[in-house]
Amino acid sequence: MELHELTIHELLDRLRAGETTSAEITASVFGRIDAVEKEVHAYITLMRETALAEAARADERIRKGEIGALTGIPIALKDICCTKGVRTTCGSRILQNFIPPYNATVVEKLRAAGAVFPGKTNMDEFAMGSSTETSFFGVTRNPWDLDRIPGGSSGGSAAAVAADECIAALGSDTGGSIRQPAALCGVVGMKPTYGRVSRFGLVAFASSLDQIGPFTKDVEDCAIVMNVIAGYDPRESTSVPEEVPDYRRFLGKGIEGWRVGIPKEYFIAGIDPEVEAAVRRTIQVAEGAGAKCIEVSLPHTEYCLAVYYIVAPAEACSNLARYDGVKYGFRSEEGRDLMEMYKKTRAAGFGAEVKRRIMIGTYALSSGYYDAYYKKASQVRALIKRDFDEAFAKCDVILTPTTPTPAFRVGERTDDPMQMYLSDIFTISTNLAGIPGISVPCGFTAAGLPVGVQFLAGHFQEGRLIQFASAYEKHAQIEKRRPTL
Amino acid sequence: MEKIRISKEEVAHVAHLARLEFGAEEMEKFTSQLNDILLYMDKLGEVDTAGVEPVTHAIARKNAFREDAVGASLPPEVSLANAPEARGGCFQVPKVIE
Amino acid sequence: MQFEPVIGLEIHAQLLTDAKIFCGCSTKFGAPPNTHTCPVCLGMPGVLPVLNRKVVEFMIRMALATNCRLNRECNFARKNYFYPDLPKGYQISQYAAPPAEHGWVDVEINGGKKRIGITRIHMEEDAGKLMHDEHNPASYVDLNRTGVPLIEIVSDPDIRSAEEAAAYLRRLHETLVYLGICDGNMEEGSFRCDANVSLRPKGTEAFGTRAELKNMNSFRNVQRALEYEIKRQQYVLEGGGEVVQETRLWDDTAGVTHAMRGKEEAHDYRYFPDPDLVPVVIDDAWIAEIRSSLPELPLEKRERFVRDYQIPVYDAGVLTASRALADYYEEVVRLSGEPKIAANWVMGDVLRFLNEEKRDIRECPISPASLAGMIRLIQQGTISGKMAKEVSEAMYRSGKTPQAIIEEKGLVQITDEDALAKTIAEVIDKNPTQVSQYRGGREKVFGFFVGQVMKATQGKANPQLINDLLKKMLAG
Numbered sequence A: 001m002e003l004h005e006l007t008i009h010e011l012l013d014r015l016r017a018g019e020t021t022s023a024e025i026t027a028s029v030f031g032r033i034d035a036v037e038k039e040v041h042a043y044i045t046l047m048r049e050t051a052l053a054e055a056a057r058a059d060e061r062i063r064k065g066e067i068g069a070l071t072g073i074p075i076a077l078k079d080i081c082c083t084k085g086v087r088t089t090c091g092s093r094i095l096q097n098f099i100p101p102y103n104a105t106v107v108e109k110l111r112a113a114g115a116v117f118p119g120k121t122n123m124d125e126f127a128m129g130s131s132t133e134t135s136f137f138g139v140t141r142n143p144w145d146l147d148r149i150p151g152g153s154s155g156g157s158a159a160a161v162a163a164d165e166c167i168a169a170l171g172s173d174t175g176g177s178i179r180q181p182a183a184l185c186g187v188v189g190m191k192p193t194y195g196r197v198s199r200f201g202l203v204a205f206a207s208s209l210d211q212i213g214p215f216t217k218d219v220e221d222c223a224i225v226m227n228v229i230a231g232y233d234p235r236e237s238t239s240v241p242e243e244v245p246d247y248r249r250f251l252g253k254g255i256e257g258w259r260v261g262i263p264k265e266y267f268i269a270g271i272d273p274e275v276e277a278a279v280r281r282t283i284q285v286a287e288g289a290g291a292k293c294i295e296v297s298l299p300h301t302e303y304c305l306a307v308y309y310i311v312a313p314a315e316a317c318s319n320l321a322r323y324d325g326v327k328y329g330f331r332s333e334e335g336r337d338l339m340e341m342y343k344k345t346r347a348a349g350f351g352a353e354v355k356r357r358i359m360i361g362t363y364a365l366s367s368g369y370y371d372a373y374y375k376k377a378s379q380v381r382a383l384i385k386r387d388f389d390e391a392f393a394k395c396d397v398i399l400t401p402t403t404p405t406p407a408f409r410v411g412e413r414t415d416d417p418m419q420m421y422l423s424d425i426f427t428i429s430t431n432l433a434g435i436p437g438i439s440v441p442c443g444f445t446a447a448g449l450p451v452g453v454q455f456l457a458g459h460f461q462e463g464r465l466i467q468f469a470s471a472y473e474k475h476a477q478i479e480k481r482r483p484t485l
Numbered sequence B: 001m002e003k004i005r006i007s008k009e010e011v012a013h014v015a016h017l018a019r020l021e022f023g024a025e026e027m028e029k030f031t032s033q034l035n036d037i038l039l040y041m042d043k044l045g046e047v048d049t050a051g052v053e054p055v056t057h058a059i060a061r062k063n064a065f066r067e068d069a070v071g072a073s074l075p076p077e078v079s080l081a082n083a084p085e086a087r088g089g090c091f092q093v094p095k096v097i098e
Numbered sequence C: 001m002q003f004e005p006v007i008g009l010e011i012h013a014q015l016l017t018d019a020k021i022f023c024g025c026s027t028k029f030g031a032p033p034n035t036h037t038c039p040v041c042l043g044m045p046g047v048l049p050v051l052n053r054k055v056v057e058f059m060i061r062m063a064l065a066t067n068c069r070l071n072r073e074c075n076f077a078r079k080n081y082f083y084p085d086l087p088k089g090y091q092i093s094q095y096a097a098p099p100a101e102h103g104w105v106d107v108e109i110n111g112g113k114k115r116i117g118i119t120r121i122h123m124e125e126d127a128g129k130l131m132h133d134e135h136n137p138a139s140y141v142d143l144n145r146t147g148v149p150l151i152e153i154v155s156d157p158d159i160r161s162a163e164e165a166a167a168y169l170r171r172l173h174e175t176l177v178y179l180g181i182c183d184g185n186m187e188e189g190s191f192r193c194d195a196n197v198s199l200r201p202k203g204t205e206a207f208g209t210r211a212e213l214k215n216m217n218s219f220r221n222v223q224r225a226l227e228y229e230i231k232r233q234q235y236v237l238e239g240g241g242e243v244v245q246e247t248r249l250w251d252d253t254a255g256v257t258h259a260m261r262g263k264e265e266a267h268d269y270r271y272f273p274d275p276d277l278v279p280v281v282i283d284d285a286w287i288a289e290i291r292s293s294l295p296e297l298p299l300e301k302r303e304r305f306v307r308d309y310q311i312p313v314y315d316a317g318v319l320t321a322s323r324a325l326a327d328y329y330e331e332v333v334r335l336s337g338e339p340k341i342a343a344n345w346v347m348g349d350v351l352r353f354l355n356e357e358k359r360d361i362r363e364c365p366i367s368p369a370s371l372a373g374m375i376r377l378i379q380q381g382t383i384s385g386k387m388a389k390e391v392s393e394a395m396y397r398s399g400k401t402p403q404a405i406i407e408e409k410g411l412v413q414i415t416d417e418d419a420l421a422k423t424i425a426e427v428i429d430k431n432p433t434q435v436s437q438y439r440g441g442r443e444k445v446f447g448f449f450v451g452q453v454m455k456a457t458q459g460k461a462n463p464q465l466i467n468d469l470l471k472k473m474l475a476g
Ligand SMILES: [Zn+2]
Pocket: C020, C023, C024, C025, C036, C037, C038, C039, C040, C041, C042, C147
């Protein structure tokens, strides 16, 4: 096995044993990037020089016996996480030259844990998309089939992990942007509870839904990264001062006697039969591990998409008002007066999907429509949240498909926004309710495309998700495959 | 007949509010796409929300404060470093008429 | 037709916190452009606001001082609009759920009292500053002021004249300054006022179309602008025209209001709850804690001065114009036991000296102890009122105690009757003509004798004693 193919815990074992160095690992990762990045295009910005320097420093610390939770491990960052001195584009022309003078809190935390940063990964512009096709910097390809999309919006991070172009990565999830690409690329992706991981320095899409989380090659790595990035941040008002457990404690434990809720509303017409079959098999695996599967109901599921496509654009149109060509980022030179400067800057700086969402959001908040759209959606959101509270009174975790279909072809849905929005149908309720969710690989289609299963739990129950996912991973014995690139 | 939720004039007004502009062709496409999306939103009308308190935050936290302490500001050259145009320590914009 | 003005005022007061409302940048006025900025107040991508607790405390102080009802829970909302001085493209303000409502203040008007309602008080962030280039087609943005905390105080439309508006404004201004939550500096923009003005036929209830007045940066300008605008609207209405709903700017030099030049569009601020901030809960314990730390307010103080010190209402008004002045006066009273005389001296010489040099009472070289000491010396007859004038001036210039000055200048009053009688006898001897005039009934000549005696004693004689002795001796 090549070093870049290993997991965090495998590499940490070797680093501790002195069998390898961070410099070797980092060089291996960049070797892989050099070999496959042309085809995959997972990154917007590569940070080769600083990564090699970080690796050298990590090796020094390891020699002194100061090994931290992630010392010397190359972890890619979605280009939505602000990095001091390194441009942070959010996949947009409007931020193509923006160099933040600050780090996101998660970047600080990873750095303090000794991580090495190979680069910033590609994404749908401002995280608005489900395919990584709306990026100003080009399309990312699914490593399992280069004609297909990797999912989105964190498609670059998912593809980078799947293609071994990093050991793990961070993404952000507003309506499924971690779990959906994780499923489509065959890796583990977790969206933590809202308020669990700091949003400071995460370029905002929809502030009440956004959450940062890890992409990893297995559940153990997910626990390792979560241990580093979770925790209260006084720089964020919505950060929750709740104690963070050691997530590794939840690994390798059984799930005997657990009640697993299967929401009937998630097994609907339109779901791909191969996806459904793979997910149904996970139910058997869970039962085989001693869990009891029961049917639960989330009656407002069919309204999630409508609620999401009002709430998220409403917050987004306001969050994106700061991109006005005044303080940073792209400015059109064509505007003769202020109004023209604003309009031409924003018209040229944003892509079509971002504009579409700004328009929906502006409309939903505008005078005369607020009650019918934004307020109504926020009320239905309350009911969706209540559905989950009631379901979790009956079960410990909920099990659903992560996506209705495997990865679709590049260009297949770009002209049909509604069709594109439907790819998030199983993931957005989680964000509306603020609960944690994890997507774990659960098999392959006949065409060799990965399928993911999603587990959900109540607020701050990430430990429970890790315990369940780890038990599932052990019992399912999903065949280890690597994409051929 | 197809249902209309938003007219081209309304789209133009919303675009102005959002400081966006569209060419004629783009305008057609956007109006039709927005209309489809808004029609989909009609679904919400089916839900009885009488007396339901809207939820605007995923987690109900209250009273998050910072103390009244002055911390470090950025050096002005750093504040202005990303500015498309700056002069005399200020961000420069096309003249604003009040 | 007789018209009645209906006026409501919106006041923005910058709060005297050290740091901004949502970040740690300084709020100090007058720094070089963009030196008090950070990623948060610059509205950079991904940064988040955290509320300065003191802003809430200051808001609660004002709410209590203006008899508002405090709501248990309030929210922040985003007010969305594009402007170069607004870096996020929205202002964080409060909309649907303000923290304080239904308050009032009493103002003194034409010797009576009038109660003016306060609709609401809320917290928000200030915007930056935009400067225009005279020579180039450019404007410049300084974001130092962005995020300085403000409270907005909205009055009910209870005000019926420019004079009432000015009285209300003064009342709020002195209250804010007394509470120590705003420096009240109108020139630097720490205290700003916008007005909504409309006219309606006297005796009717419905409001007329209103104009919004801006750019009035002094009490005088507010009053002048309102007077002008009331006349203007009256002229329009009497001419059969209609008042247009618009924003009008006060032009101080021309003494007129004019409609804003730029194209004004119908605002649609698209307020919605800010998802980055959490609700503020103000419980009874917090309110009680702040209430117990509230200082005595100007009106209460004024009434107490009149009642306890028996001084005229006007004097009480002058002496309570600032907390520092009132404290100074009360200290002089405490040390001298002479409230009326103390009031005369503070309002007379002390304020005159200070005003001449535009100094604040807190910088007064005469300590309350010195002034009280001087008052005691007058009362004891050690120095005359005239001497005291000289002493107070000297105290102000040198900062020395009255005793020291009296010794230096030899300013001790002659109270020895025998010595004075001797001097008076000499004066009578030297001026026989005047003596016979006086004795012949020309009483005016008495003043001549007083003057002569004063001259002979170099002004050191006690005037009362001179009077008594002269009368006796001239009577022969
Ligand atoms: Zn700041």
